[in-house]
Amino acid sequence: SSNENFLIKSAIFHHRFVWIHPFFDGNGRTTRLLFNLLLMKEGFPPAIILKNDRKKYYDALNSANNGDYSKLLLLILQASERSLDIYLSSLNNTYDNYRPISDIVEEEKLPYGQEYVSLLARKGKIDAFKEGRNWLTTKEAVLDYIENRERKRILK
Template sequence: MTYLPLIIKTRLEEKLSKLNKLRPLPKSAVQKLREKFQIEMTYNSNAIEGNSLTLKETFLIINEGITVKGKPLKDHLEAKDHHTALVYLYDLIDKDKKHTTSEILIRNLHQIIIRETDKEWAGRYRNANVIIGRAKHIPPNALQVPQKMRDLIIWLNSQKSKMNIVELSALLHHKLVYIHPFFDGNGRTARLTMNLLLMQAGYPLVIILKNDRKKYYDVLDKADSGGYEPLVKFIAQSVERSLDIYLKNLTPAIQKQEKFITLTDVSKNTSFSAKYLNLLARQGKLEAHKEGRNWLTSKEAIKRYLKNRTRQRKIS
């Protein structure tokens, strides 16, 4: 059973292998990207749960140690803690690529992101029942959490060599928030844990954008009743976005680079409307990634889409 359409799976593998071919990656450029991604993810992951800091403010707090007037102390602490968790994650990957995901590791990540805002429960499973705001799904009874977490790790280890890693990380993400083992910080912990798997496989850090919050909740809701495909596709799109940004920044200038342009610009030179291109992008049929609110693609990606479409028509 696979939830990842072949065309998307192949594309991600091709892009990852393109990135791998560039290895060893230039150290200072990689460091710059890492720092940028750490700030971006800290901002987005915290903003999804209501943290009021902007991207710029997050940057200032982490890199300059500045306190932003008028913003809650809690928001500052969450930003710092989340950033620390990312540094911890990168450290793990740098030291040992094969580090296995365990309950202890998940609890460590939770401990780090919550330690300044909810000391008592940092790294500890909940002992009472919870609900997820705005979701229909009701997480299991608190008494069942330890067993469900043990089962989750057993499941993960049994799937590691069988399932595509993007798909596996998406499913792990969902299973974690479905159990909702902690009182708070479940989403952030799940997004970090998912990234551990992806980064071990060589993918760059993957960020769920705050702008996509509605979509994110929607695909999790569908996954609650077994509809995993929208979630897997959504995560795959986020993976592709990070890959595109890494490739764009790390491909040496001598190698031909694809220039990313907005769908509106593409629509001016093709017979497709921007609306239709947007649909293709969202369905994953056209290579594209989101920057801010805009979808970006390239002329080459349009050519590949057209070629693929003709090929598929011939087959069917």
């Protein structure tokens, strides 16, 4: 379809623009900005590459250096999907089930303490927001993080 062709062409543009390295500094940031402008112009959500995915991003660019764009395209699609999920969840979220992290940690007998869960919130690893001096999140957000972490440990 034309959407698939656009995404493939966008991934190739992304790789080639960062590869030519046109600027002294800021090539990656500039490339990602231009790339996201292209995506949004065509109605796609932005593909935000998280700090956690930096190694995957560089691996995908290295694969593209060898002509294989599949990893870069997959990373872009996953990042766009994550952005879309954030947008959609914000439309439906009333924040009624958000509680202070201290309450959740105390009541749920989690394997992590309040300071660590607060750090996760500050770093954007769990869905949370700050209200005054308190970070608020949901039990589900913390349990999802724990489950994903366990899954990654098993896969290693």
